[in-house]
Amino acid sequence: MRLAVVAGPPSAGKTAVVRQTIRSLRDRHRIAYLKIDVVRAFEDEEIAAEFGIPARKVCSGDLCPDHAGVMVMRDAIAWAGEEGADLLLVESAGLCLRCSPYTTQALGIVVLSAVSGTNTPLKMAAMLALADIAVVTRIDLVSQAEKEVFRERIREVNPDLDIVETNAVQGTGMRYLLRAIEDCPPITDPGTIVLRGAPPLGVCTVCIGKTEIGWQHHFGVVRRLEDADYLFRGD
Amino acid sequence: MDPSAVREITILPGRNRNGEPERFEAITIRPGDTISIVGPTGSGKSALINDIEVFARNDTATGRTVLVNGEYPPEEFVRDPAYKPVALITQNTRCLADLTVEEFLAMHVRSRKIEDESIVGRTIDLANEFTGEKIRSCARMTALSGGQTRSLLVADAVLVAAAPVLLLDEVENAGIFKERVIEVLRAGGKAVIFVTHDPLVSLLSARRIVMRDGAVERVIEPDGREIAALREALRLDGILHRMREQIRAGDLITGPVGA
Numbered sequence A: 001m002r003l004a005v006v007a008g009p010p011s012a013g014k015t016a017v018v019r020q021t022i023r024s025l026r027d028r029h030r031i032a033y034l035k036i037d038v039v040r041a042f043e044d045e046e047i048a049a050e051f052g053i054p055a056r057k058v059c060s061g062d063l064c065p066d067h068a069g070v071m072v073m074r075d076a077i078a079w080a081g082e083e084g085a086d087l088l089l090v091e092s093a094g095l096c097l098r099c100s101p102y103t104t105q106a107l108g109i110v111v112l113s114a115v116s117g118t119n120t121p122l123k124m125a126a127m128l129a130l131a132d133i134a135v136v137t138r139i140d141l142v143s144q145a146e147k148e149v150f151r152e153r154i155r156e157v158n159p160d161l162d163i164v165e166t167n168a169v170q171g172t173g174m175r176y177l178l179r180a181i182e183d184c185p186p187i188t189d190p191g192t193i194v195l196r197g198a199p200p201l202g203v204c205t206v207c208i209g210k211t212e213i214g215w216q217h218h219f220g221v222v223r224r225l226e227d228a229d230y231l232f233r234g235d
Numbered sequence B: 001m002d003p004s005a006v007r008e009i010t011i012l013p014g015r016n017r018n019g020e021p022e023r024f025e026a027i028t029i030r031p032g033d034t035i036s037i038v039g040p041t042g043s044g045k046s047a048l049i050n051d052i053e054v055f056a057r058n059d060t061a062t063g064r065t066v067l068v069n070g071e072y073p074p075e076e077f078v079r080d081p082a083y084k085p086v087a088l089i090t091q092n093t094r095c096l097a098d099l100t101v102e103e104f105l106a107m108h109v110r111s112r113k114i115e116d117e118s119i120v121g122r123t124i125d126l127a128n129e130f131t132g133e134k135i136r137s138c139a140r141m142t143a144l145s146g147g148q149t150r151s152l153l154v155a156d157a158v159l160v161a162a163a164p165v166l167l168l169d170e171v172e173n174a175g176i177f178k179e180r181v182i183e184v185l186r187a188g189g190k191a192v193i194f195v196t197h198d199p200l201v202s203l204l205s206a207r208r209i210v211m212r213d214g215a216v217e218r219v220i221e222p223d224g225r226e227i228a229a230l231r232e233a234l235r236l237d238g239i240l241h242r243m244r245e246q247i248r249a250g251d252l253i254t255g256p257v258g259a
């Protein structure tokens, strides 16, 4: 079975990219779909109704959705296998801009919107740095110079990233993503899959329910604002 | 292959909205061509230039195929901006880059590995020939008017992207000097394709593609037969242009207008 993990900020066009992928590959592959979100998600029902493929969702609640994805990934692969799938598409929530949900033995796809502002790639560096391929959506809404400037910003974060530009509603430009998915080697041993890169250490006393403002009330991996650009970075 | 080695781009027919084949054999675009795409709203004009932009390979909704020099273009023509021979200016009149005009152009120039530092200034100067509202290098891209944005993106396509084929989607709505744009593109040997509702832009083009129901209905080559109409369109455009300036200046227009 092949595994592709699709990440990207909210409303970037992840589901639109997934839809086009399913539409183009369903003749050749048996596809299963998993959506990971925080509170609510509807994609599983929509995808199941539209394409008649096995589809599920997981809501992470209080946990970082990317962490939740890691927790359930092994079960998800087993489930997709039982459904007879040879391609599992996982769509992440993309809310956590520090984490990146890609694993080994899988294709890491990051989806960004071309109209989301020039600094977006810089703000989601983790999601870009560890991906294999970036899909830039809403390319129908920008002119040539804007495309190239956006592409340059992505390259600043990850110079080696393969970039595919698409109007994800129409499916233009998707042929290069489809090829990357089909060229990705299948999972060899689910037991040995690990998260790419180390997730940031992000536990603090707010995480466990203390609500007072100001560092004076907190302890753990915490720094004062004036000493640290990043307040809660693990040492 | 170098983008300047583009001798022709060929559009092969697809299907209309009812799935019937389009009734043309091939449409060929060569350097220096001016073509307008006309037809009612929703007739598939933007889809046609989008097919050209992505070098459709029977993989878009229209089923068309677009060839370069009679062949499927190499992958870098489609994917690598440095080789891509077409530049599309969309209908969108807002640019959402969080950058100043100068930073935006400088970043584009850098991505193209162009050494000539004067190109940013020259691009802004050219853009200012296309618009009456002066673009300053320190202005934010997001603060530019529709006309300024379009003018800048067209000037960039000519000088920085330096694409041999330009696709302009309803450029007239943004209020830019379309005659000047056409003049510059012609002088530079560019092929230019306009999606347009504007009679003057259509009459200034050497060929007209008429769209209907998602398909090319006809290709017209007026071959000088519209010269009287063009002359009249230019005259009327001049009148409207003068009136616009007078209104902008706060004047009352009471004198004869048809001079």
Ligand SMILES: Nc1nc2c(ncn2[C@@H]2O[C@H](COP(=O)(O)OP(=O)(O)OP(=O)(O)O)[C@@H](O)[C@H]2O)c(=O)[nH]1
Binding pocket: A008, A009, A010, A011, A012, A013, A014, A015, A016, A017, A093, A094, A137, A138, A139, A140, A141, A166, A167, A168, A169
């Ligand atoms: N014009 C245009 N619209 C797009 C494109 N891609 C996505 N959209 C639209 O943008 C909206 C959001 O797209 P989705 O695919 O739902 O985004 P998402 O990333 O899955 O969103 P979440 O899963 O909720 O975070 C939808 O209405 C899409 O139709 C594109 O390339 N061009």
Ligand SMILES: [Mg+2]
Binding pocket: A014, A015, A016, A043, A091
């Ligand atoms: Mg979604």
Ligand SMILES: [Zn+2]
Binding pocket: A064, A065, A066, A067, A096, A097, A098, A099
């Ligand atoms: Zn996280």
Ligand SMILES: [Zn+2]
Binding pocket: A202, A203, A204, A205, A206, A207, A208
């Ligand atoms: Zn915390």
